[in-house]
Amino acid sequence: MKITGIGAMAVMVMPRRAMAARNSLRSLRTGVQPGNKTRLVIETAQRPSYTISYPENQLVIRLANTAANASLAPTLAAGTLVSSISQAQSGDTLEIRAMLRRPVSDIPKSQIMVLSPNGDTDYRLVLDFAAGTAASQSNQAAAQQIAAATPSKKYTIVIDAGHGGKDPGCIGKGGTKEKVVVLAVAKKLKAKLDAAGFKTYLTRSDDTYLKLAERASIAERRKGDLFISLHANANPSRAMKGFSIYTLSEKASDEEAQKLADAENAADKIDVSGFSEFSKDIRIALSALQQHAVAELSEEYAMGCAKTFRGSGIEQQPGANVRHAPFAVLRSTVPGALVELGHLSNAAEEKLLKSDSHQNKLANAIVKSIKKYNFDV
Secondary structure (H helix, E strand, C coil): CCCCCCCCCCCCCCCCCCCCCCEEEEEEEEEEECCCEEEEEEEECCCCCEEEECCCCEEEEEECCEECCCCCCCECCCCCCEEEEEEEEECCEEEEEEEECCCECCCCHHHEEEECCECCECEEEEEEECECCHHHHHHHHHHHHHHHHCCCCCCEEEEEECCECCECCCECCCCCEHHHHHHHHHHHHHHHHHHCCCEEEECCCCCCCCCHHHHHHHHHHCCCCEEEEEEEECCCCCCCCCEEEEEECCCCCCHHHHHHHHHHHHHHHCCCCCCCCCCCCCCCCCCHHHHHHHHHHHHHHHHHHHHHHHHCCCCECCCCCCEEECCHHHCCCCCEEEEEEEECCCHHHHHHHHCHHHHHHHHHHHHHHHHHCCCCC
């Protein structure tokens, strides 16, 4: 999905939260869609974090940090593939099991949506699917692997190495500067994406200072399909380590996310001479439709990126898989995420982030996550 327009510069905001409140199940229902497809709708109070598996003649959806609703009776429409739906609680995970009349193939990402609250409805995880065979599943998986390995078109990726010039970013105890580490990873990432058939641009290719709105506008001008802003973190606790991934939200998901956004947004306040308001050059508001679409696409990429990092053996910072905060650099009509590659405040991770081998490992993981991302939703 391509969205056009001009990104807006940001207000800086918000503070920290502790533990996320537990999600709750609101409704379960099925319906029939054109093309003889079955639609399964799972409605929850908060945005769901989910995984899907396909045991024989079943569809299993696991919702993280979600409570079952024993009093809830699913609403099942006639003529669908779903014969019954059950719930089971396993720790903090709610397992929703749909028994099927016939087996289904893996559901393409283009047929899975998370819809935001609208009127009388809360968040809805929507899955559209049709019957398939084991052979068709294998064929589909093979086709997906080929598509992932070779992009059907040259998608444009804009890579933003955070900070630069008079803004060094955070500095490790050993003197390692964030702006140096992220530029090194950005250059490696660009080379790998170019080799994989993507069209890539760097917001900066040297030690240059750029304002946050300018970084976002580069993604707009280049007609980016995905924007990735690379950073390295710091924490008052020297023991804290691991990567973290963020998407744009007006409300921070927790206090730490807000503090990080405040710190990153403060880069625009460093020794700025000849400062002028952005209102003449940048439209302040995106349409509600644009905001919703960009948020959904950004969330999808961020969730996949976090999963790919973990699968590549890269340690994750404790907490949510993806966090949200009002980052100025992400205010754009281009879907994107801010990736904190690790903590320079942790001595062991500072050494890792300086190393060529670990930088390549990080870049490889991002390339893999981009190949898995569905640009055509």
